[in-house]
Amino acid sequence: MIGQLHRADFVPPAGLANRHVQTLLPRLLPRRRLPHRWETLTLPDGDIVELTWVTPGPEDTAAPLFILFHGLEGSFDSPYARELLAAADALGWRAVLMHFRGCGRLPNRLPRAYHSGDTADAYWLIGQLAHRYPRALKVAAGVSLGANMLVKLVAEQGGDGLDLAGAIAISAPLDLSASADCLQQGFSRVYQRHLLASLKAKTARRLADLPLDLSTERLRGLRTLRDYDDVVTAPLHGFRDAADYYRRASAGRWLGQLELPTLVLHAEDDPFMPPDLFDRLPAPGESVRVELARCGGHVGFMEWRDGRWRSWLARRVTRQLEDWTPTLSGRPRRLPAESEPPFR
Template identity: 90%
Template sequence: MTGQLHRADFVPPAGLANRHVQTLLPRLLPRRHLPHRWETLTLPDGDFVELAWVAPGPTAPDAPLFLLFHGLEGSFDSPYARELLAAADALGWRAVLMHFRGCGRRPNRLPRAYHSGDTADAYWLIGQLAHRYPRALKVAAGVSLGANMLVKLVAEQGGDGLDLAGAIAISAPLDLAASADCLQRGFARVYERHLLASLKAKTAGRLSDFPLALDGERLGRLRTLRDYDDAVTAPLHGFRDAADYYRRASAGRWLGELELPTLILHAEDDPFMPGDLFERLPPPGAAVRVELARQGGHVGFMEWREGRLRSWLARRVSRQLEDWAPTFAGRPRRLAAESEPPGR
């Protein structure tokens, strides 16, 4: 590894290194119990996003804040979300997840959805949190789609345009066209079918609201995510077609221009992306640290530690949060979330 590319210290358990095993393991294990409360945040255009705050959370006004953005069709219930939020909570951070429009408990109001390059809602939320917690150090993290969105937002706003001390991008599809191609090959088509079924079901319930030249029969015939992006994502959000959407929304082209301290965690065997992803992209700038693991799958990174399978991502993110908030790291930890075994 050279420059800002580094070898991650992730080591998969013996017999569990396969990319698909790693990708699926977090979804097969019992889901962590994590108390939380909901908040509806109204957006400037009259729509809303739903926030899930880990409860009870710290009371100190200067407690650092961890903001998480989920992946495509993800939510607070996604295994990685609960693990990362619990890890931040265990350190005494205020932890919150923003659901993209329509991914919370209720459909959103306006005839639109969300996509990989849609940074406006995240930007608005970060501004609101800056007003609410002006003394708090803040770090944002994104997973998959949310990671690409976050990298794009950081690039758009420059080094001082966001009230963030740093950003963390996990398994980011920084070249969306390449990811769409990868998901049409081999076993990865299983993931594509799963995601596509969720998107189509959600869209079917709103066809009468959406300004699309699309009926239920044509929606049912869409076979790939690229088809879906051509027929739904692109026209719904002002793109010419899927190719135009992928080109304009992919954040990889800005890796050399990021000014905010940014950690990117990625597995070279991620089935959602080509293995040479970072060879296709500009070299990362001085503010960016890319850690590449040979294995890990897509948002997998499950390791054997303390007698059971645990999330290496949660451990690595915890270490980064402590690095970015050293003055807070010495305070007593909230051990309950860290030590509690997963439960349904």
């Protein structure tokens, strides 16, 4: 396992290495302005997802394409989303974010929502983009819930089942049960309360239309994400209970089977996950590079460069997109060579 783990080069500013400071800091800074347009995409089952495209975007239809999947209750307004999309756009890539069902401007149409293992919509979107931009190199990235979903999708489809040159997974909760446990401990309960409040409010608005044996009073009384997944996420999406959902949707068990070049970025102090997360998982396969930072929090990784706050994630993703940009031979460059210093 050690051969596929590498030490990330993220260095936090002095005195700001605390995992909660790193997690919250991006949400306290001014949000990046990024010109964009919306697109509503009808899915095969009649439901919708909404896409947000960075504008104006490249004129060349063969320009490389960056596809981003957000985290739980995230959206284009999430700080990391704007930073990563802007980074891809600055490289001359076409950049788009897919909102999971009900996470855009419009409620979704069907009596269902989304979850960490729901790969069908992302798979269909990538197929649609393959038809729109058949000559474009494509890379997908996922953040948090979207990262777990993307790793699961890559595992399901094998090395040639997706029109992707590579995938990037950021702060992925690869063991969902362990993540649910972590969010019930200490200050992490603040994040749980925030996410749970958003999920409960969205469910309350549609409760009468959902096939759930759930009263408004019981919904209001749910205290943990595990409780919510037990009575809402699981029955709504065909799982027996939260434990069954976590077992079947967690993508970590497939780390050793991924065939598509995949970069995994993670902080050992992520408050959403146990510090020994990767000790619990199978060894990453040859196509996978896991970069672990000692600190960084959950989708934090904020650094001080050139006299201002900047996202190390955007800088690291920029380097990876450059590595995967087609060379004169027309082939994308691969992940860093085995001769590079390993994780230690």
